Amino acid sequence: MVRVFDDHAPRFFVQVIYGTSQKTDQLRSGEFLITRQEAAAFRLSGLSYPTKFNARNSIELPYNDDWFRPPPKAPHGPIPKLGVLHPSLLPRVRAAFEAASR
16 A cells, blocks of 8 residues: 545545566566565565565555455454565665656
8 A cells, every 4th residue: 555545534545556476586667576585574564475566556446345354364453454564675665656756
């Protein structure tokens, strides 16, 4: 999730960016990768596989159970949260978004 929109509260929308575990050895401008080699960041992310995210490919979705519901076993309680972004990844995420905005 990149951004939350509350313009239509109590209905909320969120902006999410595309992520894939495919072709993680091929990063393009506007993409960033989270790998198992970054153990703390990978663990905190809640990802199952190394995943690259594309800041150039985003969509706004309604924040509802159709798109967001707690995962099985709900490690973070009754909210649809798999994990969080480790602070060490912020420079690469920022660089991806800057590249995507050019």
